[in-house]
Amino acid sequence: AIATERKKAVKILDKMERKLRKKLGHAVFGAGEETLEYAVFALLKEKNKTLAVAESCTGGLVSDKLTNIPGISRYFLQGVIAYSNKAKEYALGVPEKRILKHGAVSSLVAKAMAGGIKRNASADIGAGITGIAGPAGATPGKPVGLVYLAVAENNLVRVKKCRFRGSRTDVKNFSAHTVLNMIRLTLLGVL
DSSP states (O other): OOOSSHHHHHHHHHHHHHHHHHHHGGGOOOSTTOOHHHHHHHHHHHHTOOEEEEESTTTTHHHHHHHTSTTGGGTEEEEEEOOSHHHHHHHHOOOHHHHHHHOSSSHHHHHHHHHHHHHHHTOSEEEEEEEOOSSSOOBTTBOTTEEEEEEEETTEEEEEEEEOOSOHHHHHHHHHHHHHHHHHHHHHTOO
């Protein structure tokens, strides 16, 4: 913004920010240094809701991001890394038959993971993440970067199928950010 005084420039910028927020709607989660995980924390706190997360291909990245926020322990109840099929069965209650029939990387397994962690932690919201981060692990019909993300709230479970590109780290980061955004949109009541 260009103005003769700093105060006037800030006023111009504030007006433009309001216009952008109105136009972009729920795509905007914060400003400046605010992170997506902090936006989730703020909504959990505002709505007095609790969250639990079951992670496979992200290896605890979502839990790590959330636990970097002071005060999150009141709202983030549990994070489980269920990397193996047996861990998905024993820690989350994913039926072995479902894994054998559909594979660990499937919408039905992601749903079961989200529902299982929500139930086990007695949380208001449960999230499940399963996928193939690569560079190996692909099978016919299930390429590297295929990720299923699920968010369970009340009796509804929403699943998103994604195909991320890039390195193993890229796939993990994209997955973590996407599920955090799904949780945020769920808390806003727009997902």
